[in-house]
Amino acid sequence: xxxxxxxxxxxxxxxxxxxxxxxxxxxxxxxxxxxxxxxxxxxxxxxxxxxxxxxxxxxxxxxxxxxxxxxxxxxxxxxxxxxxxxxxxxxxxxxxxxxxxxxxxxxxxxxxxxxxxxxxxxxxxxxxxxxxxxxxxxxxxxxxxxxxxxxxxxxxxxxxxxxxxxxxxxxxxxxxxxxxxxxxxxxxxxxxxxxxxxxxxxxxxxxxxxxxxxxxxxxxxxxxxxxxxxxxxxxxxxxxxxxxxxxxxxxxx
Numbered sequence: 001x002x003x004x005x006x007x008x009x010x011x012x013x014x015x016x017x018x019x020x021x022x023x024x025x026x027x028x029x030x031x032x033x034x035x036x037x038x039x040x041x042x043x044x045x046x047x048x049x050x051x052x053x054x055x056x057x058x059x060x061x062x063x064x065x066x067x068x069x070x071x072x073x074x075x076x077x078x079x080x081x082x083x084x085x086x087x088x089x090x091x092x093x094x095x096x097x098x099x100x101x102x103x104x105x106x107x108x109x110x111x112x113x114x115x116x117x118x119x120x121x122x123x124x125x126x127x128x129x130x131x132x133x134x135x136x137x138x139x140x141x142x143x144x145x146x147x148x149x150x151x152x153x154x155x156x157x158x159x160x161x162x163x164x165x166x167x168x169x170x171x172x173x174x175x176x177x178x179x180x181x182x183x184x185x186x187x188x189x190x191x192x193x194x195x196x197x198x199x200x201x202x203x204x205x206x207x208x209x210x211x212x213x214x215x216x217x218x219x220x221x222x223x224x225x226x227x228x229x230x231x232x233x234x235x236x237x238x239x240x241x242x243x244x245x246x247x248x249x250x251x252x253x
Contacts, residue, residue: 023184027068027126029170030182042215045183058106060120061113062099062220063174064091067209068126076130079202083127086206090213091123098217102224119174123216126168128184132201133163163204167212171219181219185212 023034023044034044067087069080092112099110113119164187171181187208200206 025168025182025184026128027071027168029124029126029168030179032179032182034182034184042183042185044185046179046181048178048180057120058108060108060110061118061174062095062110063113063116063119063122064088064095065116065122065124068124070126072127072130076132079130079132079205080127082202083130083205083209087125087209087213090210091125091216094213094217095123095220098220101221106224106228116174121180122172122174124170124172125212125216128166128168129164130166130205131164133204163201165205165208167209169212169216171216 032046034046036044067084069084073080116122166186168184172179
């Protein structure tokens with residue numbers, strides 16, 4: 001029993017670390033080499049070196065493409081439809097709020113456009129992979145972990161029952177198609193045992209999609225702030241904690 005108690009936490013850690021993400025694009029959204037940073041909370045990211053010419057654009061439009069769910073459509077048609085619908089809501093809210101902040105601070109007029117033609121900035125996100133959450137098993141695991149004498153039981157249960165989602169995203173110049181930003185990330189935050197999203201098949205995916213949508217809004221604000229202060233966008237991302245500013249990510253790279 002003593003040996004088991006020692007080995008199980010190590011097994012849990014190994015399981016968590018096994019969720020590392022391949023940084024190459026699997027959807028064809030980008031062809032650059034992403035890199036990692038301890039200060040930018042994403043599996044990998046890439047930024048265009050000099051976006052300063054966008055600082056003088058006082059009027060612009062942002063096109064948000066529908067979430068690309070083609071890679072999971074055949075296996076999970078209902079989940080794919082739900083994720084696409086909810087991500088549209090999350091992105092509309094996040095980018096609308098971000099543009100309102102930018103317009104006020106920069107004295108400009110940026111809006112969201114429903115058409116990609118002529119857009120100043122085009123944002124695209126794609127689901128690389130999706131694993132539904134085992135809702136019933138998580139309920140049982142949550143209860144059982146409280147009574148287990150073995151350390152690390154809760155982590156193992158969470159790992160085995162929690163769903164998983166991986167996404168890629170890009171932002172491009174809408175007129176030239178020049179790549180300005182790319183990132184790839186996986187389970188950024190898992191819902192806690194007391195949150196309702198912890199017990200639905202798509203709960204983990206929806207929790208993370210909302211995180212990424214909010215992160216895209218913060219990215220736009222960080223970019224405009226960097227231009228106003230004459231600093232690098234990457235420095236602003238590091239200061240603003242690009243994707244998540246409160247909780248540590250559950251699955252570390």
